Amino acid sequence: MNTLRPLLSLAAGVALVAAFTANAAELSPAAAAQHAQASYREYFDLLALPNDAIVPADVRKNVEFLEASFKKRGFTTQQLPNDGKPMLFAELPGADPQRKTILFYMHLDGQPVIPAQWAQKSPWVPVLKRRTAQGGWEEIDAAPLFSGPVDPEWRVFGRSSADDKAPIMMFLAAIDALKANGAALGVNVKVVLDSEEEKGSPSIGKVMAAHRDLLRADAIVIHDGPMHATNRPTLVFGNRGAAKAMLTVYGAKVPLHSGHYGNYSPNPAQRLATLLASMKDEQGRVTVRGYYDQVKLGDAERKIMAAVPDDEAALQRRLGIAKPDRVGANYQEAMQYPSLNVRGMASAAVGDKVANIVPDTAVAELDLRTTPDSDAKYLGKLIEAHIQAQGYHLVPGAPTDEDRSRYEKLATFSYQSEGGNAAGTPIDSAVGQWAYQAMVAAFGTQPEPVRIRMMGGTVPTAQIVEALRVPFAIVPLVNADNNQHASNENMRMGNYVDGIRTIYSLITRPF
Structure with a gap:
């Protein structure tokens, strides 16, 4: 099938x-x-x-x-x-x-x-x-x-x-x-x-x-x-199918006063932003090793997609974007590849609830659109390996005191299918x-x-x-x-x- x-x-x-x-x-x-x-x-x-x-x-x-x-x-x-x-x-x-x-x-x-x-x-x-x-x-x-x-x-x-x-x-x-x-x-x-x-x-x-x-x-x-x-x-x-992934980056044990500890205790929100940025290039293509490797598109498939009468200029005007990501040569081709989308981020607070702190954690929730040849397990393992390649030690939950003393960068990563394959x-x-x-x-x-x-x-x-x-x-x-x-x-x-x-x-x- x-x-x-x-x-x-x-x-x-x-x-x-x-x-x-x-x-x-x-x-x-x-x-x-x-x-x-x-x-x-x-x-x-x-x-x-x-x-x-x-x-x-x-x-x-x-x-x-x-x-x-x-x-x-x-x-x-x-x-x-x-x-x-x-x-x-x-x-x-x-x-x-x-x-x-x-x-x-x-x-x-x-x-x-x-x-x-x-x-x-x-x-x-x-x-x-x-x-x-x-x-x-x-x-x-x-x-x-x-x-x-x-x-x-x-x-x-x-x-x-x-x-x-x-x-x-x-x-x-x-x-x-x-x-x-x-x-x-x-x-x-x-x-x-x-x-x-x-x-x-x-x-x-x-x-x-x-x-x-x-x-x-x-x-x-x-x-x-x-x-x-x-x-x-x-x-x-x-x-495409859907999977969700949760990524938590840890800082100090508790939120810290930014005046006393800024410039000294690493900020997990900043580290999370850097980690997420390492997963895509400026063209919007996923840089996680092997992420697109299972998708095989030949001339026949590209001919099918080229026949779809998309008006991409109109689409971009409707979306309000000047230039699309370059994952595929056109909209239809982009849909053939698995995606890695940041659908939410949180760390401490902003607006009228903001406090002068260095946060203790930062969390990102991702959704991964899977393809018949790249399921949630395949993509999740690749992202996990990428996180580790950036110097992170992965823990199953909140790190212990021993974890904190041994590893400079700590994170939790989990993934699961969500909404079907x-x-x-x-x-x-x-x-x-x-x-x-x-x-x-x-x-x-x-x-x-x-x-x-x-x-x-x-x-x-x-x-x-x-x-x-x-x-x-x-x-x-x-x-x-x-x-x-x-x-x-x-x-x-x-x-x-x-x-x-x-x-x-x-x-x-x-x-």
């Missing part, structure tokens, strides 16, 4: 699509918009339910709401026990043994919120906004969303409006369209909704293994992550061809759907695949600038309508 091979030739792909779609009836944009509008009230009601995975009662409310939504559309459902935060399984009855079965994965939980950071009454009170002439966002009456003409550029703001409640509602709206049209399924349809994806899906493998027969499928489609920035139909064949599937796999054909059937080839070798974010693909042993494809449906995980998360209405068309095409296409 972890081998990524070059894609089919364009000519072969187009020939397959032509043969496959000759008699297919697609959902028109107008029909998709109609079914989208019919689902918006339910979508708002779902967004009004807090869904942080650390609150089991809130998770259960979301599960119960969505179980009722699936049942209303004729699905059989089953809550999968998970320590008070059940996952939800749903299946359309009448499975045909002559059809292949697709398991659609989405998640119903969301990231925590800090309400004060949101430009609205509450992250749990969804609102409709439009862009102003100055480029900002202004709230508008949501009534037209439910009964009038809808501007595709309007956006719904609220936690999980994009990640990942929108794809769930798009899926339900696509089922409504299927039933309204009397259309035939091309595949047997199963759905599983994760309840802890934003916490790294710690139980997804265990839950799936316990219900392997129930979840049995021929392939998995994962509706998570952002589409390409062009909003063209997007198909992704892999994702990396995974990849061949771009010319059967599930990849099927999903690509469905997209072309729905949207055409002018422009062609975007195919991405591996996205930078993490979804629990590896755990799911390991449990079920079937191929996968990631089909993101939400706008790239949705602010997922941050304040003012939003969902573009044009993407919502197109997502319904994508899902409709997937479920009506034989695999």
Whole structure:
């Protein structure tokens, strides 16, 4: 599963699509918009339910709401026990043994919120906004969303409006369209909704293994992550994994008066900064020996990545940076390598809580984005060796008096997987061809759907695949600038309508 091979030739792909779609009836944009509008009230009601995975009662409310939504559309459902935060399984009855079965994965939980950071009454009170002439966002009456003409550029703001409640509602709206049209399924349809994806899906493998027969499928489609920035139909064949690492550098036993001991007792904050700086060069490339050695990119892989229509100048303007790190030749290539990111640092205090001290400790928390060929253990051992090469003696916790008397530089370093391992599937796999054909059937080839070798974010693909042993494809449906995980998360209405068309095409296409 972890081998990524070059894609089919364009000519072969187009020939397959032509043969496959000759008699297919697609959902028109107008029909998709109609079914989208019919689902918006339910979508708002779902967004009004807090869904942080650390609150089991809130998770259960979301599960119960969505179980009722699936049942209303004729699905059989089953809550999968998970320590008070059940996952939800749903299946359309009448499975045909002559059809292949697709398991659609989405998640119903969301990231925590800090309400004060949101430009609205509450992250749990969804609102409709439009862009102003100055480029900002202004709230508008949501009534037209439910009964009038809808501007595709309007956006719904609220936690999980994009990640990942929108794809769930798009899926339900696509089922409504299927039933309204009397259309035939091309595949047997199963759905599983994760309840802890934003916490790294710690139980997804265990839950799936316990219900392997129930979840049995021929392939998995994962509706998570952002589409390409062009909003063209997007198909992704892999994702990086996530690991976290903690690095603590020790100074004196206790914080010291900076007047009496500055210039004498080494400052752990300064040493930590120097140690972290030794891990990257001025181009942003990791200098830890061997860090990139396992990534092998040939001409075929680089051709795939070069075909992705990234506007890097626009991306840099949106990010507000003058120049990107040079880990890869372009954005797509950068995503193929493992990363080393400092996501937080702490030592003593700043601002109105600052004191004139030499701190006793300094801590950095790192996140490492892993790749199929460079897992957390591999990267963690390399960083550990690098720290030791800088003259540090590593201790498992706070150093003893003996440690302090023997070693000039003391540190603690630990690492662990967080949020799943990396995974990849061949771009010319059967599930990849099927999903690509469905997209072309729905949207055409002018422009062609975007195919991405591996996205930078993490979804629990590896755990799911390991449990079920079937191929996968990631089909993101939400706008790239949705602010997922941050304040003012939003969902573009044009993407919502197109997502319904994508899902409709997937479920009506034989695999």
